[in-house]
Amino acid sequence: MGGGAARLLLALILHGAASLRMTRVEVPSPVPLGGRAQLSCFFRLEPGERIYTVNWYRNGQEFYRFSPGESPPVKTFSQPGVFVDAVASNMTTVAVASNMTTVVLRPVTLRSSGRFRCEIATEAPTYVTVHGHGDLSVVAVPTEGPQISGDREMYRIGEPVHVNCTSAKSRPAASLKWYINNVQADPDLVRKYPATRDGDGLDTSRTGLMFRLRPDQLQPGGVVTLRCAATIASLYWRSDERQLHGPPTERTARTRPLTNGVDQAKPGVLHTASELLPVFLLYLHQLSVT
Structure with a gap:
């Protein structure tokens, strides 16, 4: 060239x-x-x-x-x-x-x-x-929100709590997060399971939450609120909530009103040392007279 x-x-x-x-x-x-x-x-x-x-x-x-x-x-x-x-x-x-x-x-x-x-x-x-x-x-987003499942609704302090959350029929599988009283759960408490795919190519995701009930987890009314949130990209966000109940004694103790530090659950009964002292002195005086 x-x-x-x-x-x-x-x-x-x-x-x-x-x-x-x-x-x-x-x-x-x-x-x-x-x-x-x-x-x-x-x-x-x-x-x-x-x-x-x-x-x-x-x-x-x-x-x-x-x-x-x-x-x-x-x-x-x-x-x-x-x-x-x-x-x-x-x-x-x-x-x-x-x-x-x-x-x-x-x-x-x-x-x-x-x-x-x-x-x-x-x-x-x-x-x-x-x-x-x-x-x-x-x-492909699910047709319904995630579902929380568990065997009980009432637990004693120290008892293990084990609940599951399932989000069905989506693509890709929904991302699931647990919240305890509106605070994201510690990763050590979360159990992750592999997603399963059905014949239509849609995925079902599942995760578990396991912890022992503590007194400080009880909210007013003696309940613990669990929430499972499912998300897929920017197109889908749904959640499900469930309330677990502590033992009746714990619920009562956390709901009694206090006035000046005195338990008002049993009116007419003396609860403090300052109230018991006059009664004790009157009792001694009656003994001396007799």
Whole structure:
């Protein structure tokens, strides 16, 4: 190749590199199961340049192609879990002239998750290709909140408490946290169990809480409030609460009103030394008289 041809090729490469630039790719995540996912590709095209193709891929496999010079300009390729809403997608010459393209997937399924890549190429003589990608995850939230289960509701001080919390049918498995009287439980008290998956590909998560009941855990009324919170990404937060009761004597002791430090649970009975002293002196006086 002569020096003139080499300089021309270099000039074309430099011009092409500046004629088309990918500015950003927007792929939503997470997306709720059954919802819609709008995939957008933004680019900058220099005046005089023209788009040859816009391609979209999921996990390296092409599922959408827009070629302005062909008829029809739009082609779709079947992929499991990828359903293109052709009406909502704006792959048109007008949209490309606005330096953006959009493909809408609806409805999304658990198989729709993956890495989505947008690739844009210009026509001759530059033949520049740019691309960008984003990851999409699909979330299936439970149809009901987590459930706390246990064998008893009343415990004596020092007795072991063992309760479980279950959050069913989601993807991914819900993250579970325990709270005792609105304070997150010590990790040493929490028992984690592996999630189980059903035939529909949905996960059930379960966790346990084990501790011995202490007097300082009893709130007014002699109860301990347990709460289990389930979360999935930013799409789901639900909780369940249960109150455990301490022994009746502990509940009574913590609910009796006090006046000046005197227990008012049994009116008419003397409880303090200052009240017993006059009675004792009167008793001695009666003995001396007799």
